[in-house]
Amino acid sequence: MEPPVSPRQIMTVDEMKAADAAAVAAGAPVTTLMERAGKGAADAIRARWSRRPVVIWCGPGDNGGDGYVIARSLRRRGWPVRVEALASPVSPACRWAAERWRGEVHPLNPAVSPAELYVDALFGAGLSRPLEGLAEELARAAQGLSSRIVAVDTPSGVHGDTGEPLGENAFAAALTVTFHRRKPAHVLAPGRAACGEVEVIDIGLSETGAGDLVENDPGLWSVRFPWPSNDAHKHARGRLVVVSGEAWSTGAARLSARAGLRVGAGVVTLLSPPGALAVNAAHLEAVMLAPFETDADLAVLADRAAAAVIGPAAGVGEATARNLTALAGTGAALVVDADALTSFAHAPDELFARLDRDDVLTPHAGEFERLFPGLLKASPERIAAAREAARRAGAIVLLKGPDTVIAAPDGRTAVSLNGSPWLATAGSGDVLAGFIAGLAAQGMDSFDAACAGAWIHAECAAIHGPGLIAEDLPGLAPAVLKRLWEVRGQPLP
Numbered sequence: 061m062e063p064p065v066s067p068r069q070i071m072t073v074d075e076m077k078a079a080d081a082a083a084v085a086a087g088a089p090v091t092t093l094m095e096r097a098g099k100g101a102a103d104a105i106r107a108r109w110s111r112r113p114v115v116i117w118c119g120p121g122d123n124g125g126d127g128y129v130i131a132r133s134l135r136r137r138g139w140p141v142r143v144e145a146l147a148s149p150v151s152p153a154c155r156w157a158a159e160r161w162r163g164e165v166h167p168l169n170p171a172v173s174p175a176e177l178y179v180d181a182l183f184g185a186g187l188s189r190p191l192e193g194l195a196e197e198l199a200r201a202a203q204g205l206s207s208r209i210v211a212v213d214t215p216s217g218v219h220g221d222t223g224e225p226l227g228e229n230a231f232a233a234a235l236t237v238t239f240h241r242r243k244p245a246h247v248l249a250p251g252r253a254a255c256g257e258v259e260v261i262d263i264g265l266s267e268t269g270a271g272d273l274v275e276n277d278p279g280l281w282s283v284r285f286p287w288p289s290n291d292a293h294k295h296a297r298g299r300l301v302v303v304s305g306e307a308w309s310t311g312a313a314r315l316s317a318r319a320g321l322r323v324g325a326g327v328v329t330l331l332s333p334p335g336a337l338a339v340n341a342a343h344l345e346a347v348m349l350a351p352f353e354t355d356a357d358l359a360v361l362a363d364r365a366a367a368a369v370i371g372p373a374a375g376v377g378e379a380t381a382r383n384l385t386a387l388a389g390t391g392a393a394l395v396v397d398a399d400a401l402t403s404f405a406h407a408p409d410e411l412f413a414r415l416d417r418d419d420v421l422t423p424h425a426g427e428f429e430r431l432f433p434g435l436l437k438a439s440p441e442r443i444a445a446a447r448e449a450a451r452r453a454g455a456i457v458l459l460k461g462p463d464t465v466i467a468a469p470d471g472r473t474a475v476s477l478n479g480s481p482w483l484a485t486a487g488s489g490d491v492l493a494g495f496i497a498g499l500a501a502q503g504m505d506s507f508d509a510a511c512a513g514a515w516i517h518a519e520c521a522a523i524h525g526p527g528l529i530a531e532d533l534p535g536l537a538p539a540v541l542k543r544l545w546e547v548r549g550q551p552l553p
């Protein structure tokens with residue numbers, strides 16, 4: 061039986077327009093879609109707020125049309141509704157919806173009329189120029205009000221494909237209701253913060269397939285999670301090796317190793333320079349330890365490993381570059397992090413030449429800039445940057461951030477929605493590298509492993525909350541794994 065889960069697509073503005081046009085061509089009138097959109101939005105509002113005075117700001121296009129439907133729907137439920145219009149309706153569907161609103165229509169009050177709740181139905185995700193005139197004045201005046209604003213589709217003035225404000229002033233909301241699928245603005249910073257909570261409303265468009273750009277949640281990878289079989293033994297659950305730094309910088313690699321073990325790798329070995337053996341030995345239990353002196357030793361020790369982590373506090377320089385080269389010659393899937401990334405800052409192409417398509421680079425924005433100079437700045441947003449980076453590297457690129465983007469060279473791309481501010485702490489990236497490598501060691505496809513590792517990592521942080529340090533993260537993984545195990549193949553509750 062097919063489990064009832066599937067990856068959730070993120071649609072660009074153009075893809076959404078095409079889906080919309082296809083629905084209309086197939087016989088669904090725009091007004092029917094608008095009616096569903098507005099009713100769904102009104103239901104989402106009523107599910108969160110009790111009846112109270114509400115002002116609805118309507119624009120001249122179909123976003124405004126949704127506003128008139130919301131107004132009608134809320135008034136029918138007894139809400140005191142005041143409609144304010146930026147301009148007369150321009151689009152036919154907006155005109156249709158405005159005609160069906162039997163109440164008064166007031167001019168937009170840029171000083172913000174008194175109310176307890178506001179609905180921003182001025183412009184949607186397709187807006188292509190900055191807010192101007194009264195809309196811009198209102199956006200400025202409404203700056204402190206976001207906890208009482210519901211945005212329709214996107215907060216007006218935010219670019220649907222980038223999440224960036226189009227001009228100096230844009231709206232922000234406590235709740236954003238959008239239709240059919242999330243758009244990049246709902247998942248990428250800073251748009252995601254401007255949206256507040258996002259609810260996606262089904263307006264009856266036909267299934268558009270998963271596409272290449274999806275939300276990173278268990279629907280994407282849970283059916284391929286590498287759970288142990290009943291007759292599993294430790295060697296069948298995957299061997300992981302992690303390269304330790306010198307004696308004064310060994311903790312980071314131990315965090316990775318512990319994380320790899322926690323996420324299920326059967327045998328995890330820390331490969332340590334001789335000078336760091338004693339300190340590593342003093343801090344390890346289930347993780348094993350083996351010494352290496354040269355890159356040739358490393359290649360032999362990693363020969364039977366399914367995955368390897370190199371980078372956490374490994375030291376920046378020639379030695380780490382040589383060690384990476386040795387590991388790249390084995391069959392192990394590499395997770396390349398931190399110092400191993402920076403060791404190739406002078407010659408990124410040398411790194412890329414050594415990588416396979418199942419290797420994973422895990423840069424934060426600073427490391428990304430070292431390997432792909434100028435790419436982030438030249439890209440419209442982080443999705444495009446990560447995709448181009450994966451293409452250049454010929455490997456999976458996980459660009460860390462509150463909106464972690466994971467891109468594979470074949471175009472598959474996922475954006476994490478569960479990013480947590482508590483992860484902004486030393487060593488948290490080392491644990492992430494270990495989670496990813498631990499999953500890859502068990503045979504999980506590296507893109508799936510990167511997505512699952514990032515998701516589990518963020519869930520661990522959410523469970524712990526304030527006071528989190530990286531040492532806490534591996535110990536929190538069992539609670540997250542247990543939830544995945546209990547609902548394996550089913551959507552998470």
Ligand SMILES: NC(=O)C1=CN([C@@H]2O[C@H](COP(=O)(O)OP(=O)(O)OC[C@H]3O[C@@H](n4cnc5c(N)ncnc54)[C@H](OP(=O)(O)O)[C@@H]3O)[C@@H](O)[C@H]2O)[C@@H](O)CC1
Nearest residue numbers: 080093094097121122123124150183184185189190191213
């Ligand atoms: N997709 C779907 O399936 C469904 C979508 N629905 C809804 O449709 C919305 C998209 O509607 P939309 O395309 O009419 O765009 P929208 O944002 O309302 O505004 C366009 C108008 O604004 C004008 N304009 C632009 N910039 C301006 C500016 N700075 N200052 C002043 N004016 C400006 C622009 O003029 P132009 O740029 O052409 O000169 C044009 O007249 C979408 O967000 C969703 O809510 C649902 O109803 C049902 C199903």
Ligand SMILES: [K+]
Nearest residue numbers: 180183214216
């Ligand atoms: K809006």
